[in-house]
Amino acid sequence: MISLTDQGFDPGPLLSGFCRGRAETGAVASFTGLARAEGGETKILELEAYPGFTEAQIGAIAETARTRFDLQDLMIVHRIGQIAPGEPIVFVATAAAHRRAASEACDYLMDYLKSRAPFWKKEHGPDGARWIEPRAQDHEDIARWA
């Protein structure tokens, strides 16, 4: 399941729900990303998506992960709109027969969401607003999976 939401979410119930009824799964890995305050530099994070296109692109990333890591299931929830520091911004969960595949797939999905999913992030701080673009580290992270 892939969903974009402009409402805050609680990762706990999402993970419990994802784990339910999985007699043959063996391993569930999850990742929750929180918006950072950057020492007071970020008051609000604003995330923009391209409705329809963003979901489709994430769907393509998810399908690649599903095949590559032989996943049984996955879940991606991503915030859009205005997000306060400390709030969850992204939640990823993966289910596989064994732990290595589940955790690697989770890592893979996050690397792709960081710099290949159609989101644009604006940081509103005390000195105004600025757009955040992928860092060199994000490009290196994704290069690991080539």
Next chain:
Amino acid sequence: MTRVLLFGRLSDIAGWREKILDPSPARLSDLRALLTADDAALGEALAAPGVQVALDQVLVRDDAALSPRSEVAFLPPMSGG
């Protein structure tokens, strides 16, 4: 008509997010020329490295013909999570 969408910093530079061009330009390159003639700063930003184009929600790398109901989106470097 062609619907043009700008995302991220591109909409801040242009001062708009969405524009309808009627009649439609024949090709993507004509659309770029039109937008650049209207706003040189935007034209430069659209041509910057890392800016991708989606035509009817599909990424295109080269010039392409526009249909009378095309949607063209200019996408600066993406940053999620």
